[in-house]
Amino acid sequence: MTNPLTVRFWLAWLLVGLSNLVLAQPPRGPLVVSPQVNADKSVTFRYLAPQANEVKLSAQFEKAPVAMTKDAQGIWSVTVGPVKPDIYPYSFQADGVTVMDPANVAFFPNERFKASLVDVPGDTPLIHALRDVPHGSINYEYYPSIEGTTGSLVVYTPPGYDQSPSKKYPVYYLISGTTDTEETFFKVGKTNLILDNLIAEGKAKPMIIVMPYGNMAARVAEQKGGAKPADPTVRDGADAVKRANDFTTDLVSNVIPYVEKNYRAIPGRENRAIGGFSRGGGQTLRTAFSNMDKFAWVCAYSSYLSPDEMNRSYPSIVSNPQQTNKQLKLLWVSVGSDDFLYKGTVEFMDYLKAKNVQFKSLVTxxxxxxxxxxxxxAATTPLLFQQ
Structure with a gap:
């Protein structure tokens, strides 16, 4: 028979332990909802910082940081807009220190700056919106890479991929820009949702999209215990070109064989496309122009190669434009009119025109x-793999 004193002792011990556990928990502040997208497309941002003297909102849809106001609970807030529907990065500046929004799980994958994301939906769903259509899958992959390191990929497979085990697909290799990661085209570019929607509308062919990490030097340093090297200061300097060539070697020698072994990818240049943004666009052009036997579809987003580099490194592209035009099913160049790479990109387009190399372009x-x-x-993927 259990001694009642023993039972009371253990109950008391348990209550003391639970009370200590409760006391050990950090205090919880007030619930913060941020960002809050309002019906009129204005957006309210909130940030809990009772000890801060000044907090500002820094958002890509604002020309300058916007001052926020603190309430009695220590929550800083501001409402801005209406904001044009799209997905935007933003952050807070608390007493001069840039911080992400701790109330928001959506963030911008990047090596350097830390930003959160706000999605302002359109009255009519935008091309990147989550719609009621069949959806593809996102997979994270690791592969043996250069210098004995392990590389990482994000891979999109189209709707129906798992349900049709005998069907094979063309592949689009899509590369992010400087300081971006292999997740950026997925988490910020919403490439998977764009393709889901375009495929459902019959505008794009089902395809596999492979999103690699573009900074070979940083990954090698990280995995071998070294310091991450600074980014090249000259876009077509020797260091930048060497790093681009290392990426080319990795993509051609390691990534493509891994993908074609582990996914139902159709081999051959006419079933491979390559594209990229900013640095990734430069890597795209260098990889494609040095491997014309590997890719027939090439898309450069906000990127270019200088005429000097073209003449020095890729003379065959322009010396025989008829052959180049025959080999490339698509050469695409696009840039924004306010982009800091606008001038160089337009110069690249003018150079291609003067050399009679055919391309499609879009200036936004x-x-x-x-x-x-x-x-x-959204503009280029419907053009890919259209025989």
Whole structure:
């Protein structure tokens, strides 16, 4: 028979333990809802910082940081807009320190700056919106890469991929820009949703999209215990070209064989496309022009190669334009009119025209932004693999 004193002792011990556990929990502040997209397309941002002296909102749809106001609970807030429907990065500046929005789980994958994301929906669903259509899948992959390192990929497979085990698909290799990661085309560019919607509308062919990490030097340094090297200061300097060539080697020698072994990819150049944004666009052009036997579809988003580099490194592209035009099913170049790479990109397009190399182009409003990138992806993917 259990001693009642023993039972009371253990109950008391348990209550003391639970009370200590409760006391050990950090205090919880008030519930913060941020961002809040309102019916009129204005957006309310909130940030809990009772000890801060000044907090500002920094958002890509604002020309300058916007001052926020603190309430009695220590929550800073501001309502801005109406905001044009799209997905935008934003952050807070608390006493001069840039911070993400802790109330928001959506963030911008990047090596350097830390930003959250706000999605302002359109009255009519935008091309990147989550719609009631069949959806593809996103997979994370790891593969043996250069210098004994392990590389990482994000891979989109189209709707029906798992249900049709005998069907094979063409592949679009899609590369992010400087400081971006392999997740950026997925989490910011919403490439998977864009393709889901275009495929459902019959505008794009079902395809596999492979999104690699473009910074080989940073990954090698990280995995071998070294310091991450600074980004090249000259876009077509020796360091930038070497890093681009390392990426080319990795993509051609490691990524493509891994994808074609592990996914139902149709081999051959006419079933491979390559594209990229900013640095990824430069990597795209260098990889494609040095491997014309590997890719027939090439898309450069907000990127270019200088005439000097073209003449020096890829003379065959322009010395025999008839052959180039025959080999390339698509050469695409696009840029925003306010993009800091606008001048160089237009010079590249003028160079191609003068050399009689055929290409399609799109010049949009706006700058070097992922809002424009989504536009370019939506414009180019319906053109890919159309025989």
């Amino acid at each position: 409003d706006g700058g070097h932004t992922w809002m424009n990138v989504k536009t370019y992806v």
